[in-house]
Amino acid sequence: MIDYKDILLYDKDAPMLFSGAFFWFFFAVVLFGYTLLYKKNFARTGFLFLMSLFFYYKSGGYFFTLLLFSTLVDYYIGKYIHRTEKPLNRKLLLAASIFINLALLAYFKYYYFFVDTVNGLSGTNYEVLDHLSLLSNTFAGTEFDISSVILPVGISFYTFQTISYSFDIYRKKLAPVKNMIDFGFYVTFFPQLIAGPIVRAADFIPQLYQKFSLTKEEFGHAVYLILIGLTKKMVISDYISINFVDRVFDAPLAYSGFENLMGLYGYAIQIYCDFSGYTDIAIGVSLLLGFRLLLNFNSPYKAENITDFWRRWHISLSSWLKDYLYISLGGNQKSSVFVYLVFPFTLAAMVFVNSFSVINLSALGILIGVWVLSLIFKQKKIFRYLTWAAIAAMAYLMLDIYTLLGKTALVDPNWYAFWFLIVTLVSWVLTVIFPKIKVKVTTMINLLLTMLLGGLWHGANIKFIIWGAIHGVALALDKIRIAIYGNAKKLGRIEHFIAVFFTFHVVCFAWLYFRAGSRETVDLMLDQMFYHFGFELNDHLKTFYLTSVLFASVGFIVYRIIAASRGEYSRPNRVAAVPFLIFRDLINLPLFNLAVLFAWHVVFFGVQFIGSYFGYVTGESLGLAVMPEMLQSYRIIFLLIAVGFIIHLLPVSFKELYRGWFIKIPMWSKVLVCVLVVLILYQAKSSDVQPFIYFQF
Incomplete structure (x- = not known):
């Protein structure tokens, strides 16, 4: 007997997922209703808005009210920004939109991080309390749990969407929507609501006022994307995650260095197949409804450099960070006041957290004071004297930190402050001695801050900040490379291979921090990979x-x-x-x-394996007889990882061949392929439906 409560009510243990059967039942209902209403724009928009709210309720529970609140706030702020022509009023309204959205994001996503920081600074023992739930319980009679703050599903994504709407109206790139329903539909459109891609208002809103259209080719392409997305997620990503990657990251010492390395390679494929699989499904489902979403992944592991990687990976996020954060910080033209102030105050937080001496705090106070004064007197001669005085104070502070930490380099967390101080000092000295390169230096700083904040966007954890820092430094170094070499011409085959190989391993090194549960896990995995690879040289x-x-x-x-x-x-x-x-x-x-x-590690393993049959190589820590058994036990895992890489690296022309073939085959053949894929998915499906990785963000 059907239990309608299971269908209509939210279950936190069984949220609605693209990879679950209930979603496709829900989508079938949506398509049925859509066929009755698609000819009338307002009716179809209202219907999809309501169905999107239901989808979010089934995925995130009562947090749909928070989604509605953000929608209301930005709808009216956008409306008032468009009406007023006074620059100050427009800036204040934009600031209000940014503040409200980021305040909600900070409360739900970074509250624990903030409380832990305060406790670390002051030695207190504050506990997290959900004040919003407490207010609701007090005034609305609800019975929400107030002992913890729960992260609403998709808040990072729809927050960026609503902010971009206000920004585009402020920059006069977009006129506001005609009514509240239209804006609500833009924010809540269910295929991309939970985990992206981040849809720009300028790209999506004009489609609301266009007639529905879907060609046979587009229909075939949509179905193809859905099948490919489900296969990536359920056949490759989930399988290698449950059966190999999670186990390696949970207990790296239980596996050899080679297995740790393969676990890292496996995670690189897992996160790509997981996230690109989700966006493939989102783009396909949207296309069936007549809405075109932009490409979000373009074979990122083919990138020849880290800049190229970010043109291919999570394109909607990287372009959002560039247009609304990097450019706002000054881009490649200048630095904003925020950039000037964030460095000393971030450094101050680090110093306070690490409990340095009073003398250091005095030097830091002088440094921050001089930094602020230099902003005020930057056109006067006193600026140079103040700057050199601050540089001297900074150098003294750096020397004192180095003396304090001594041989604990790269082990003690205090070294984060030390390296941050070095970057600040070097950047400042360069801009004073060589004023002409100030723009280039500030460009690097803007880039680094953008990636640090991009890392923080993924989660309130130092590991995400380190991940962002690695990419920020890599991007800055790539800028330097371009400045020295110029824009590279088309690389030869060998040069291309080396460039792709190196870029991929830089990305993998960053993935290590992104996935690992702690810094200790990172240290253990690196130690296993470099010193306990499974045999002795x-x-x-x-x-x-x-x-x-x-x-x-x-x-x-x-x-x-x-x-x-x-x-x-x-x-x-x-x-x-x-x-x-x-x-x-x-x-x-x-x-x-x-x-x-x-x-070398990968090649040497192959050499040793082959040599086991000829007696040319001797292994000590891993017996040769064990190697075939190990490869046999991981045959499906390694095969899926290899298949993931091979499909990923295939030429675009080859991919277009089988995509074009699927689009052109008759409908009965498409149905047959769909049935076959569903059977494969059913066989590959794990006992529990695995949530998409980016759901946590």
Whole structure:
């Protein structure tokens, strides 16, 4: 017997997911109602708005009221921004939109982080209390649990959407919607509500006033995306997560270094298939309803550099951060007051948390005071004297921290403050000594802050901030590379392979922090990968490895000399270019050698495996007889990881072939393929439906 309570009421233990059967029953109901109303824009918008609210209720419970509150606030703020022409009023209204949305996000997502920080600063023992639930219980008679703050599903995504709406109206790029229902539908549109892609108002709202249209090709493409998305999620992502990746990250010491490395590779494929699978389904479902969402993933692991990676990975987030955060901070033109102030006050928080001496606090106070005064007197001669005084105070503070920490480098959390201080000091000195490069330095700072805040957007945990910092530093270094090399021409096959290989491993290194439950897990996994790979290198192989690195290094230098001699530079500059090129490549060699080391571990494992049959190599910590058994036990896991990479790296032209084939086949063939995929999904399905990774954000 059907229990209608299970259908209509929210169950926190069984939220509605794309990979669950109930969602597709829900979507069938939506399609049935949509076929009756799609010809009338207002009717279809109102119907989809109500169904989207129900979808959010089934996914996140009573937090749909918070979603409605944000919708109301930004609808009216956008309306008033459009009406007024006074710059001050427009800025105040925009600031109100940003403050209200970020305040709600901070309360639900960062409350625990804030309380822990306060307790760390003051030595108190405050506990988290849900004050909003307490108010509701007091005045509305509800019975919500007030002992913890629950994170509303999708709040990070719809917060960014509503802020972008107010921003676009403020920048006069968009006129406000005609009515509240239209705006509510834009915010709550269910395919992308929970985990993106982040939809821009300028891209989506004009579609509300267009007639429904869906060609046969678009229908085939939509079904294709849904099938591909479900396969990515349920066949690849969930399987390797449950049966391998989660186990390795939970207990890295129980696995060899090779297994830890494969666990990291597995997570790279898992998160890609999970998130791109979700967005494929979202884009496909939206297209069936007549709405076109933009591409969110474009084979990110094909990227030749980290800048290219962020043009391919989570495109809606990276473009949002660029347009609404990076540019607002000053972009590549200048620095905002926020950028100037965030450094000393962040440093102050670090120093207070780490309980440094009173002398250090005095030096820090002078530093912050001078920094603020330098903003006021930046056009006067006193600015230079104040700046050098502050630099001296900062250098003293850095020296004192170094003396205090001594040999605990990179182990003690205080070193985060130390490295932050170094970045601040070097940046400031460069802008004072070389005023002409001030814009470039501030560009790097803006980029780093954007990625730090982008990392924090993912979660209130230091691991996400470190993940953002790694990408921020990598992007800044890539900017420097472009400034030195210029925009690279099309790379040759070998150069392309090296560039993609290196970029992928930088991304994987960042994924290590993103996925690991703690910094200790990161340390253990790195230790296993570099020192307990599963066998010992004998002296001959160590010599071979070191020789290969040496020859690669010398090869880089010789290559640059030949390039210069062939006319890479004009004749008068060739002699000067050679030492410059050598120096430049020597700087890059440690990074290249790190990439070689990763490749060496993988290649050496294969050499040892083959050598086990010929007796050329001896293994000690991992017996040769165990290797075939280990590979046999992981055959499905490694096969799925390999398939994930192969499909990901296939040329676009090849992918278009089988996509085009599916679109062109007759309807009965499409139905047959769908049935076959459903059977495969049923066989691959785990006992519990796994939530999408980005649901937690």
